Every structure is written in structure tokens, then in C-alpha cells.
Amino acid sequence: MNHLEEKYADEIQAILAKYPEEQKRAAVMPLLYLAQRETGYITRQSMNDIAQILELTPTEVASIVGFYTLYYDQPGGKYRIQVCTDLPCALRGAEEFLEKLCENLGIRVGETTPDGLVTVEKVMCLAGCDKAPLFQVQTGAGLEYHENQTVESALSYIDTLRKRER
Amino acid sequence: MSQYILLRHREIPNLGKLEVYRQNDGFQAFYKAVTSMKPEEVIEVVKASGLRGRGGAGFPTGMKWAFVDRHNWPHYVVANADESEPGTFKDREIMENNPFQFLEGVAIAAYAVQANVAYIYLRGEFWQIAHQLDQRIAELYASGLLGDNLFGTDYSLRIYTHLGAGAYICGEETAMLESLEGKLGQPRLRPPFPPSYGLFGKPTVVNNVETLTNVPLIVANGASWYRQYGTEKSPGTKIFCLSGRINRPGNYELPLGTTFRQLIYEHGGGIPEGRQIKAIMPAGASSSLIIATDEALDTPMDYESVPNVGAALGSASLIIIDDTVSIPWLINKTIHFFKHESCGKCTPCREGTYWMMHLTERIAGGAATWEDVELLKDVASQMKGKCLCALGEFSIEAVLSGIERFKGDFEAQVGATQAAAEELPVPAD
Numbered sequence: 001m002n003h004l005e006e007k008y009a010d011e012i013q014a015i016l017a018k019y020p021e022e023q024k025r026a027a028v029m030p031l032l033y034l035a036q037r038e039t040g041y042i043t044r045q046s047m048n049d050i051a052q053i054l055e056l057t058p059t060e061v062a063s064i065v066g067f068y069t070l071y072y073d074q075p076g077g078k079y080r081i082q083v084c085t086d087l088p089c090a091l092r093g094a095e096e097f098l099e100k101l102c103e104n105l106g107i108r109v110g111e112t113t114p115d116g117l118v119t120v121e122k123v124m125c126l127a128g129c130d131k132a133p134l135f136q137v138q139t140g141a142g143l144e145y146h147e148n149q150t151v152e153s154a155l156s157y158i159d160t161l162r163k164r165e166r
Numbered sequence: 167m168s169q170y171i172l173l174r175h176r177e178i179p180n181l182g183k184l185e186v187y188r189q190n191d192g193f194q195a196f197y198k199a200v201t202s203m204k205p206e207e208v209i210e211v212v213k214a215s216g217l218r219g220r221g222g223a224g225f226p227t228g229m230k231w232a233f234v235d236r237h238n239w240p241h242y243v244v245a246n247a248d249e250s251e252p253g254t255f256k257d258r259e260i261m262e263n264n265p266f267q268f269l270e271g272v273a274i275a276a277y278a279v280q281a282n283v284a285y286i287y288l289r290g291e292f293w294q295i296a297h298q299l300d301q302r303i304a305e306l307y308a309s310g311l312l313g314d315n316l317f318g319t320d321y322s323l324r325i326y327t328h329l330g331a332g333a334y335i336c337g338e339e340t341a342m343l344e345s346l347e348g349k350l351g352q353p354r355l356r357p358p359f360p361p362s363y364g365l366f367g368k369p370t371v372v373n374n375v376e377t378l379t380n381v382p383l384i385v386a387n388g389a390s391w392y393r394q395y396g397t398e399k400s401p402g403t404k405i406f407c408l409s410g411r412i413n414r415p416g417n418y419e420l421p422l423g424t425t426f427r428q429l430i431y432e433h434g435g436g437i438p439e440g441r442q443i444k445a446i447m448p449a450g451a452s453s454s455l456i457i458a459t460d461e462a463l464d465t466p467m468d469y470e471s472v473p474n475v476g477a478a479l480g481s482a483s484l485i486i487i488d489d490t491v492s493i494p495w496l497i498n499k500t501i502h503f504f505k506h507e508s509c510g511k512c513t514p515c516r517e518g519t520y521w522m523m524h525l526t527e528r529i530a531g532g533a534a535t536w537e538d539v540e541l542l543k544d545v546a547s548q549m550k551g552k553c554l555c556a557l558g559e560f561s562i563e564a565v566l567s568g569i570e571r572f573k574g575d576f577e578a579q580v581g582a583t584q585a586a587a588e589e590l591p592v593p594a595d
Contacts, residue, residue: 018326018328020366023347023348023366025347025348025349026328026346026347026348026366027348028348029328029329029330029331029345029348030328030329032331033329033331054348063350064348064349064350067333067350067351067509068290068330068331068332068333068351069331069332069333070290070291070331070332071331086252086451086499086503087252087253087410087451087485087496087499087500087503088252088253088409088410088485090499091409091410091411091485091487091491092409092410092415123332124250124252124332124334124503124506124507125250125251125252125253125254125334125451125503126291127249127250127254127255127257127258127289127291127292128255128258129252129253129254129255129407129409129410129415129483129485130255130407130408130409130415130416130417131415132409136291142293142294142297143290143291143293143294144293144294145294
């Protein structure tokens with residue numbers, strides 16, 4: 001048993017049960033989410049563990065991490081605030097929202113606040129075009145949407161995060 | 167007759183609860199199908215209803231089911247819940263608020279093609295929705311509406327969710343299947359099509375969430391009931407997603423054949439600040455730009471009529487553009503999206519979107535000459551018909567229609583900078 005298996009034995013079994021036995025490669029995406037849960041990114045070791053469980057090469061697993069945008073192989077802020085600025089959102093002021101948000105936090109798009117709490121990123125369409133500006137918050141443990149935002153509401157949300165983490 | 171076939175939660179409070187859904191005849195259609203109809207009879211009803219795929223292509227749903235190869239087993243159903251087209255947010259509302267009708271649609275589709283396993287492929291951003299669906303699927307097992315030997319027959323069905331991880335291309339059905347198999351989300355060469363070679367190489371039906379959500383009421387009430395909505399060739403209602411420069415953005419479920427004007431002005435409340443409407447993108451960022459003339463505004467929104475004004479209905483995700491918006495800026499936005507989302511498998515798309523991004527950046531930034539506009543047209547035209555899937559094709563729709571139909575915007579953009587022509591930008595990344 002490798003490290004990942006020791007830690008999440010039951011969950012790994014439940015994931016594998018969703019796919020035909022001879023097609024266990026299909027479990028690579030849910031296993032990557034599992035590996036990302038605690039730290040918010042996927043370590044080399046986890047990729048090796050997943051490769052071992054699914055009988056893949058570590059390179060094959062790493063290629064999946066590289067292809068999909070919601071997987072990370074580097075640590076970021078504990079909370080990734082991801083703002084959509086695609087066309088429908090841009091028509092409702094999302095670009096200005098992102099710019100002002102970053103200005104207020106004293107960081108540039110893609111950067112993390114000095115306390116390591118928040119990384120602000122620009123992402124592609126989130127399927128919330130009628131409720132722009134909006135962002136999603138990604139942590140290792142999941143994702144949630146925050147819609148109809150203003151710079152003030154976003155900053156006050158970040159403030160709550162700050163208090164929660166103290 | 168009721169206003170809604172799909173967004174029924176707007177009329178029935180708590181329809182997202184299994185108890186309430188069942189009080190409103192929920193799972194009666196699935197019960198009826200499994201206990202008293204042959205799979206072929208279910209397919210016949212859906213065929214006769216004229217239901218067409220709501221993901222964008224508009225392919226007749228019943229016909230797709232009938233194509234499933236009966237000599238190769240097992241069969242699979244995959245619900246496409248990857249909803250990633252800029253301007254589209256309808257499947258989300260269905261899955262969040264009327265999830266059991268969608269799940270019943272998945273179940274009926276699975277019975278019709280005799281699949282014992284169905285997957286729901288959701289974009290990774292729909293993490294919360296996937297977890298809600300998991301809980302609801304568990305309720306269905308507990309209530310005997312999913313599982314083994316359903317209703318005392320020998321038919322068994324399991325439904326699983328599967329989360330993507332942020333890739334627009336996985337909305338393309340063969341890329342979705344690759345992704346579900348644990349590979350890079352890149353499209354396959356077609357044919358063979360999924361009904362003969364799909365998930366794990368087995369015959370598979372891939373249907374959009376909205377399409378499947380129509381199915382329970384069609385099976386319960388019959389094809390002619392369904393056909394009282396919409397037009398002869400485009401029966402039923404459609405969820406129109408309205409976004410951009412509009413007073414009341416949101417989802418509107420209306421009969422196919424409703425005009426642009428009715429949607430934009432009667433339902434959507436018109437353009438903010440009394441501005442003029444300039445253009446409409448009826449199929450999200452993948453769309454050609456329609457000039458918002460009176461003729462266009464009075465065009466019925468159905469699969470046959472929209473092409474008459476130079477675009478496709480697609481997923482019916484209308485992005486409304488007013489007269490403050492510069493078209494070169496707009497195509498720079500859409501090309502940024504497609505450049506980011508191109509999966510890289512086909513060279514014309516990978517390289518084409520890359521060069522178009524640099525050209526549109528330069529044009530929108532006011533540093534271009536007319537030659538750049540011509541070059542952009544040239545690059546876009548060379549991508550046509552040269553890729554495995556439609557992503558590359560979609561990316562050039564707004565570019566070519568924009569240059570052709572809003573030439574004045576481009577002339578204005580480059581006019582002032584004719585003298586400042588530079589070399590093509592050196593790739594920065």
C-alpha cells in the first residue's frame with residue numbers, strides 16, 4: 001500500500017467501483033482531486049501513487065495534471081479566487097472588477113497575497129454569465145460560486161476568510 | 167397549458183425534493199417505460215416527438231438512440247453536463263433546481279438503449295452540483311428507483327457522476343469520452359460515431375442535460391402533446407440564455423420559434439440606458455455576429471430560421487451587444503477564449519487560434535494596419551474544415567462575420583494608426 005492508499009483506502013475503493021474493472025484508468029481524475037484535497041496541489045509523490053494504483057506511468061498521470069486547469073502541481077494561496085472575464089462577463093464589468101480587486105489586495109492577477117491566503121486568477125467562462133461579475137473559490141476540498149459581486153462584497157468575503165484562518 | 171416543461175421548479179416549489187417530484191408524477195414515466203414499454207417503443211415516442219439535441223447541434227434525439235449498435239454490448243449513456251460555452255448557463259439551473267427530472271431523463275434514455283450504467287460528466291466547476299446529484303442518486307437507490315431488478319423486472323441501472331477539471335473541449339462528445347476514460351480531453355476522428363464506438367469502445371449515447379430533461383414528459387404525455395409547443399421542424403420549448411447588454415439577463419424557457427425581438431424586449435426588458443442594440447450572438451462565443459436589423463429581430467428562433475440571418479441557433483445562448491461595444495474588442499475576447507481552450511491536437515486550430523489572438527490583440531489595441539485585418543481573415547479562412555472537431559470552426563465564426571458585417575469598426579480601429587504599422591508581434595508565450 002502506498003501513501004495515498006493508506007490515507008484514503010475506502011474512498012479509493014469507492015471511486016474505483018464506479019468504473020469497469022478493466023478500465024480503471026478512468027479513475028485518474030477523481031483520484032487527482034483526492035490527492036489535491038489537503039494541500040491544494042498535487043505532489044510528485046501523489047502522482048506516483050496514483051500511477052501505481054491505476055497501472056499507469058507517472059508521466060501519463062502528470063500529463064492529465066498538465067492538461068486540465070483545475071489541477072495544480074505547485075502550491076498557491078489557500079483560497080484560489082477565480083474571476084471570469086470572458087465576453088458576457090466583460091460586458092457586465094468583470095474586467096474592471098478584477099483589476100480593482102487586485103489593486104485593493106496589492107497583487108497582480110495570478111499572484112498570491114503575502115500571507116499566503118488568497119491567489120487571484122483570471123479564468124474562462126464559469127456558466128454564470130447572467131450573474132456577473134462572479135468568481136469561484138477553489139480550495140483543495142472543493143469549489144463554490146460567488147455571484148453578483150462588487151469589489152466591496154469580494155473584499156468583505158476575503159476579510160471573513162482572513163478572520164476564519166486566524 | 168403550463169408555461170414550463172423544463173424549468174418547472176419555477177412553478178412548483180421544492181421540486182428538487184424527491185418527495186415533491188414524485189407527488190408531481192415524478193418517475194411515473196420511467197416506471198411506465200420499464201414495466202410496460204419495449205425499449206424500441208420508447209425510442210419511437212422520442213422520435214415522433216421531434217426532440218432535437220439541445221447542446222447545440224440539434225440532431226434528432228430518437229434517431230441517435232436508434233443508431234446504437236445492438237450487436238455490441240454493453241451500452242452506455244453519458245449525460246453531457248460540461249456546459250462551458252461562454253453565454254450558456256441553462257443546464258446549471260436544471261441540475262440545481264429540477265434535478266430529478268433530469269435524472270429521470272437519464273434513466274429513460276438508459277432503458278431505451280438498454281444501458282445498465284450511465285455517467286453524468288460535469289465540468290469541474292460544477293463541484294457542488296455533482297455532490298448534490300450524488301446525494302439525490304443515493305436517494306433514488308434507497309427508494310428503489312435505481313439499482314438492480316427495477317420494479318420487479320430484470321432491468322438494472324446505476325448512475326454515476328464524473329467531474330471534469332476545467333477544459334471547454336470536453337463538451338465535445340468524443341473529447342468527453344476520452345476524458346471520462348482518464349485520458350487527455352482531445353476529440354477522436356469520426357466516424358465511428360459514439361453510438362457504434364463510444365465510451366470504453368462500446369456503443370454510447372451522449373445527450374445534453376436539457377435534451378434529457380425533456381424526455382420524462384414526452385414519455386408520460388406522448389409525442390403529439392410535445393408537438394403542441396414550438397414549430398413543426400423544431401418542436402418543444404428551449405431554454406434561451408440571455409446575457410450581455412440586457413436589462414434582465416437570465417434563462418427564459420420559451421417555445422422554439424419565439425422571435426429575437428420578443429425575447430430581448432418583452433422578456434429581457436431591452437437594452438440598458440436606452441442604448442441601441444448592435445449585434446446578437448445567438449450561440450454564445452461560438453456564434454457568428456448577427457446585425458440587429460428589424461428583419462433579424464423579427465426572425466423566429468428555431469433551427470431552420472436563424473441561419474437565414476447568418477448564424478446558427480446552437481445552444482441558444484444569446485449574448486446581446488449594444489452600440490457602445492467595438493467589434494474588434496469583442497473578437498479579441500472570444501479569440502482569447504478559444505486560444506486558451508484549443509486542445510492542441512489539430513495544428514490549424516492550435517496555431518490558428520494563437521496567431522488570431524496576436525492579430526486581434528494588435529487590432530483591438532490600435533496598433534494594426536488594414537493588412538493585419540486581411541491577414542486575420544486569411545488565417546481564419548485557412549482553419550475552415552481542417553480540424554477534427556468544431557472548436558476551431560467555432561473560433562472563426564465571430565472573426566469572419568465580424569470583419570464582413572462590421573467592417574466600419576475595423577476601419578475606424580486601424581484608420582488612425584495606418585502609419586504606425588509594425589512587424590507582426592513576436593510570440594510572447
